[in-house]
Amino acid sequence: xxxxxxxxxxxxxxxxxxxxxxxxxxxxxxxxxxxxxxxxxxxxxxxxxxxxxxxxxxxxxxxxxxxxxxxxxxxxxxxxxxxxxxxxxxxxxxxxxxxxxxxxxxxxxxxxxxxxx
Amino acid sequence: xxxxxxxxxxxxxxxxxxxxxxxxxxxxxxxxxxxxxxxxxxxxxxxxxxxxxxxxxxxxxxxxxxxxxxxxxxxxxxxxxxxxxxxxxxxxxxxxxxxxxxxxxxxxxxxx
Numbered sequence: 001x002x003x004x005x006x007x008x009x010x011x012x013x014x015x016x017x018x019x020x021x022x023x024x025x026x027x028x029x030x031x032x033x034x035x036x037x038x039x040x041x042x043x044x045x046x047x048x049x050x051x052x053x054x055x056x057x058x059x060x061x062x063x064x065x066x067x068x069x070x071x072x073x074x075x076x077x078x079x080x081x082x083x084x085x086x087x088x089x090x091x092x093x094x095x096x097x098x099x100x101x102x103x104x105x106x107x108x109x110x111x112x113x114x115x116x117x
Numbered sequence: 118x119x120x121x122x123x124x125x126x127x128x129x130x131x132x133x134x135x136x137x138x139x140x141x142x143x144x145x146x147x148x149x150x151x152x153x154x155x156x157x158x159x160x161x162x163x164x165x166x167x168x169x170x171x172x173x174x175x176x177x178x179x180x181x182x183x184x185x186x187x188x189x190x191x192x193x194x195x196x197x198x199x200x201x202x203x204x205x206x207x208x209x210x211x212x213x214x215x216x217x218x219x220x221x222x223x224x225x226x227x228x229x
Contacts, residue, residue: 004160040126043161043207043219090160106217108153108160 002026004109006091012115015081021112023074023091030096032074033106034066037088049074050096081116088113119144119210123220131228136180136195138223140208143189149211150191152182155222156204164206167191178202203227 004025013019025032034046048056049068063085065077074091092106124139142148149168153161165176172184178201182193191208208220 040221042121042221043209045217092160105163105166106161108162110158110160 004091004093004107006089006109006112008112009110010113010115012117013078013081014117015083017081018077018079020078021076021089021091021114023076023109025072025074025091025093025107025109027093027107029093029107030071031094032068032071033092033094034074034076035090035092037090037111043090046076078114081114083116086114086116119148119218121208121210121218121220123206123208123223125223126221127224127226129226129228130198132200133197136193136198136202136225138193138206138208138225140182140191140193140220141189142191142208142210142218144210150182150184151209151211151217152176152180152191152193153207153209154178154204155207161207164193198225198227200227200229 007022011019031050033048036044036046045058046060047054047066052068052071063080067075088111090111091109094106095104120143122141128138130136151166152164154164155161164180165174165182167174167184175181180193180195182191184191203225205222205224207222209217211217
């Protein structure tokens, strides 16, 4: 595997289900990100991890819970979601964040298309 | 606070014609500026970026963008459109605080 991979690619879940999204990067990067992409809206940054520590949490509802066990893996645990949470969830990675400034390229995975019924 | 505005959610050009995708930003600090492209069913891929130095930046696939501080713009151009350029294009600005601020995207449609 190369680059950034995400599984599953598609997920349909009910509002009472618990599921997890997985992201893996094979690039030797130290920073990883979760984004939400909804139709006709700008990309929304959800979480940022640098060296396995969470450095940003953009007021994301607690029904989304991230986990970064090491610099290559990132999870997004989902529970009691709402229909408005249906979106494409993108994972990305980059070299180190320097002083909180993004100047390094972010490499994106293909995303998980989530549908909440 | 930073913000990004992309003019036109859809832009349609004929194959072989000039491509111009507009991006205006606001930033209280010297910006780093990016253009990403997203093909159907794929993640985003960096086209080009401006950090410092030369204001005309060349990227992949024949695209280039010019940073104009006085106009707070970073428009993306390509002299001759190809069918394979059909995709969605995103402009983004970084000013700090672990945030990349993204535009809403512009879908580029290429007419044969």
